[in-house]
Amino acid sequence: MPQLRPAVTRRHAPNHASMNGESSSSAAKKAGAASDAPPGYELPWVEKYRPRFLDEIVGNSETVERLKIIAKDGNMPHVIISGMPGIGKTTSILCLAHELLGSAYKEAVLELNASDERGIDVVRNRIKGFAQKKVTLPPGRQKIVILDEADSMTGGAQQALRRTMEIYSSTTRFAFACNQSNKIIEPLQSRCAILRYARLTDQQLLKRLMEICEAEKVQYSDEGLAALIFSAEGDMRQAVNNLQSTVAGFGFVNGDNVFKVVDSPHPVAVQAMIKACYDGRIDQALETLRELWYLGSPSIYGSVAEWMWGRLLTAGMRDKGYSAVDLISTMFRVTKTIDTISEHSKLEFIKEIGFTHMRVLEGVGTHLQLQGCIARLCRINMRKPT
Ligand SMILES: Nc1ncnc2c1ncn2[C@@H]1O[C@H](COP(=O)(O)OP(=O)(O)O)[C@@H](O)[C@H]1O
Numbered sequence: 046m047p048q049l050r051p052a053v054t055r056r057h058a059p060n061h062a063s064m065n066g067e068s069s070s071s072a073a074k075k076a077g078a079a080s081d082a083p084p085g086y087e088l089p090w091v092e093k094y095r096p097r098f099l100d101e102i103v104g105n106s107e108t109v110e111r112l113k114i115i116a117k118d119g120n121m122p123h124v125i126i127s128g129m130p131g132i133g134k135t136t137s138i139l140c141l142a143h144e145l146l147g148s149a150y151k152e153a154v155l156e157l158n159a160s161d162e163r164g165i166d167v168v169r170n171r172i173k174g175f176a177q178k179k180v181t182l183p184p185g186r187q188k189i190v191i192l193d194e195a196d197s198m199t200g201g202a203q204q205a206l207r208r209t210m211e212i213y214s215s216t217t218r219f220a221f222a223c224n225q226s227n228k229i230i231e232p233l234q235s236r237c238a239i240l241r242y243a244r245l246t247d248q249q250l251l252k253r254l255m256e257i258c259e260a261e262k263v264q265y266s267d268e269g270l271a272a273l274i275f276s277a278e279g280d281m282r283q284a285v286n287n288l289q290s291t292v293a294g295f296g297f298v299n300g301d302n303v304f305k306v307v308d309s310p311h312p313v314a315v316q317a318m319i320k321a322c323y324d325g326r327i328d329q330a331l332e333t334l335r336e337l338w339y340l341g342s343p344s345i346y347g348s349v350a351e352w353m354w355g356r357l358l359t360a361g362m363r364d365k366g367y368s369a370v371d372l373i374s375t376m377f378r379v380t381k382t383i384d385t386i387s388e389h390s391k392l393e394f395i396k397e398i399g400f401t402h403m404r405v406l407e408g409v410g411t412h413l414q415l416q417g418c419i420a421r422l423c424r425i426n427m428r429k430p431t
């Protein structure tokens with residue numbers, strides 16, 4: 046694994062160190078000097094530790110290998126990179142463009158993302174204008190149009206790209222990044238090589254987080270890192286952002302602090318609830334659910350209030366608790382990982398939680414809905430022949 050680079054203040058540093066044959070120490074000095082400039086200001090770590098070379102991208106190694114070959118040989122095909130957010134799609138395209146074009150990056154790359162206007166006029170004017178522009182490039186290299194978050198482009202704009210892509214393909218290549226490749230119209234898909242990125246594994250997230258912790262001298266506990274990984278669900282951007290927020294808010298990364306920052310139910314509490322269901326201790330399971338639902342309100346107060354004033358009073362107290370969707374999806378993810386529950390019960394639990402999730406998504410995300418789910422989970426083991 047290559048070393049993390051020192052602070053990079055600009056993502057699109059036009060003088061890419063590797064292409065200019067610049068020594069890494071002088072690149073480091075330059076980056077260091079730049080990051081010293083505004084006192085008291087710190088870049089978000091997601092930007093600071095955004096990989097600058099394809100080599101540094103974590104995960105999806107087969108696909109990244111293909112990109113590396115393209116970076117080496119030139120002649121980039123039109124590509125679509127698709128996958129969930131925060132796994133390195135934009136970064137890969139930027140690295141690829143930098144490695145292909147080096148110091149010509151600024152002139153030879155047109156970068157448009159969701160924050161830019163990308164309607165049909167932009168395709169007709171800006172993209173076409175860029176495609177017609179003459180730029181002197183090393184042999185075998187083409188200009189690159191990067192269309193980030195391409196799935197949010199209108200159908201009309203995508204249609205208008207078809208001809209442009211064909212007519213200028215000898216001088217201009219297109220790279221799309223999107224969350225869902227099916228939102229890209231078929232004719233564009235058929236012109237492109239489609240690369241799918243998978244979510245990152247826990248080990249990959251862990252390794253990267255530990256490297257960042259080391260570089261930033263972060264104090265952490267193992268359980269803190271586990272919490273970051275649990276809450277990120279394979280999304281590196283979220284993991285790194287949550288790490289930085291936890292450090293900024295608490296100075297120490299442990300499980301409790303992380304779950305306060307990400308504001309999601311603590312899996313330990315949820316696990317206790319599921320285990321209580323497994324053992325048939327329904328009172329305890331409902332009590333834990335109540336605590337999560339009314340977070341911090343004394344249970345007796347909660348139950349009296351609920352009983353006497355119904356929604357009038359409890360609605361105000363509810364402000365602090367977790368939403369039904371958060372609770373049910375954490376229940377699902379926790380249940381998957383509990384070892385002490387038998388395989389059969391686990392499947393039954395997941396089925397029941399799945400049905401409740403469906404009802405919650407349909408709009409019935411009430412306390413009663415979750416209480417019903419808990420009751421059904423408790424019943425599962427009662428039915429089991431002994
Ligand atoms: N595979 C990865 N390797 C290393 N860092 C990553 C990776 N994926 C995402 N990151 C981190 O998350 C940030 C956002 O990544 P980005 O490529 O913009 O994600 P997206 O897939 O949503 O386009 C990057 O700046 C980087 O810090």
Ligand SMILES: [Mg+2]
Nearest residue numbers: 134135193222
């Ligand atoms: Mg992106």
